[in-house]
């Protein structure tokens with residue numbers, strides 16, 4: 001590696017990088033950044049320009065920064081360059097040969113385009129062995145500062161808090177938890193959340209996150225109302241808002257809250273007074289909507305100068321919140337507002353860069369509570385947590401992991417498989433399949449395999465018990481509602497029934513490209529359904545076409561990831577016209593002219609990434625036939641846990657599942673360290 005500036009951009013490393021861009025292995029943007037830096041400061045050494053290219057490349061792959069030390073250890077693997085199975089004249093390891101960490105750091109530190117401190121204006125920031133684009137360094141330090149300040153903000157709790165918590169949570173405890181032999185983590189989560197302006201509650205599917213939050217909100221509203229009464233004020237309670245990263249996730253939380261609060265309102269929920277239903281909202285908005293997204297701008301209406309009007313914010317599916325969004329959210333929160341983050345730390349990180357929940361919850365599995373925290377928890381809940389003591393950081397004191405799945409117990413294949421995958425045990429995962437009737441695996445010889453066709457159409461695969469559905473089901477619900485002219489009824493009930501039936505089954509793919517990826521599977525499924533006479537896919541828009549928004553469309557009020565179905569309705573003459581129907585977070589349906597949807601994709605198959613925040617009764621996850629760096633434990637776990645009732649793995653090469661389970665996703669970031 002040359003520490004001199006680049007003299008001839010047509011040769012050597014520069015030409016090689018160009019070749020990587022032409023191959024689509026690097027983004028044009030990555031190289032453009034280095035070119036721009038070289039233009040601004042022509043004396044910039046080649047090793048600095050290369051560092052800039054690679055930082056940008058890594059950012060595009062979700063990493064907040066470039067970890068120089070990790071890179072030098074194994075450049076090709078860290079960068080996934082050249083991509084698996086592809087050949088190149090030279091590789092990153094060649095480009096970096098001979099460069100030591102100390103040399104590189106020293107050269108970077110001296111470069112005009114690099115700052116080594118937060119203050120400054122250089123486009124790159126070197127922080128120890130991490131190199132950042134300035135914007136992301138700023139987001140990271142803002143997020144860390146804000147989370148630390150918020151966790152340090154403590155609220156006074158009344159002396160009877162233990163009795164109040166017990167009244168709310170005792171009905172949820174099993175015998176051992178009631179006897180104090182096993183900690184009841186839901187009560188512990190609520191106690192910690194009550195005392196501070198920050199709480200993080202992580203848990204897998206069905207571990208009771210929503211249940212905990214409802215009871216926690218009941219407690220906090222009662223406390224606030226008591227305080228307001230004591231001050232002679234109207235007992236209006238806290239201004240509570242609820243949000244989630246996607247429309248689908250928002251709709252799911254809203255539905256779940258509405259059902260729970262409905263039961264509470266009817267006095268059916270032990271430990272919770274009926275009146276609580278009136279002081280907890282069920283409206284859940286997307287984070288974009290909450291913050292007041294502006295079309296074509298990354299700025300929001302709500303920010304530090306115009307904070308949100310709320311006292312408490314619950315954010316569900318927090319694993320999907322990227323660093324930039326978290327920075328915007330924290331900036332817009334009033335300083336004394338409470339923030340409660342809910343999510344599953346083991347799921348895939350956000351699509352955009354960062355892994356905020358993962359960074360926060362690094363030690364959540366083996367909590368390290370300080371003496372002070374344990375003392376508080378003993379007073380508030382009666383549980384002795386000495387078995388969970390340790391030198392945990394301050395932020396860790398506000399983090400709880402819920403461990404018991406109330407949906408997927410020991411008799412559930414989905415739960416058992418998900419736990420084996422999460423534990424990284426490929427052998428255990430292998431042994432799970434034959435023992436349960438809710439999970440199965442297919443090993444199709446090709447995409448034309450009859451077993452794959454049966455799965456897609458009927459939802460059936462050998463080993464599954466009960467009546468899982470395939471795509472035939474929703475298409476039949478669709479056609480059964482049509483009149484003689486082929487038009488659906490005007491009332492929403494039919495469209496809702498078709499949408500619900502569509503949610504019964506979903507194919508997920510680990511990768512986008514290739515015959516086993518989203519593009520290939522979408523094509524394959526269309527062919528299967530057309531051959532079965534269930535769709536007429538010769539025109540781009542046809543009855544039954546499911547589509548996903550690939551971008552936010554503020555004009556239409558639809559967000560990236562929203563899913564709609566193309567359905568026929570009657571025009572003035574009673575003839576069918578197609579409209580795409582989207583379920584909205586508030587429970588309403590929106591009908592859109594197909595021609596207005598310019599950035600949508602057919603979604604018979606979607607990536608596991610895009611499926612986050614959604615659940616389907618029967619989920620089938622398709623793995624590719626060739627190794628791919630995206631195949632990781634987090635991806636497999638996320639795919640499995642999208643299934644509510646049945647899970648089918650489609651694996652042309654089952655060995656790839658084993659290697660995926662062993663492969664962890666690590667996103668480079670300095671957030672974990674800053675939060676210490």
Ligand SMILES: Nc1ncnc2c1ncn2[C@@H]1O[C@H](COP(=O)(O)OP(=O)(O)OP(=O)(O)O)[C@@H](O)[C@H]1O
Pocket residue numbers: 172173186203204205206207208209210211212256406407
């Ligand atoms: N301690 C408990 N004992 C028994 N059942 C519980 C307990 N906590 C929650 N449940 C029940 O378990 C189910 C899942 O709970 P909940 O919806 O709160 O979980 P969740 O973690 O929010 O799930 P997800 O986010 O995956 O939808 C619900 O039916 C709920 O009533």
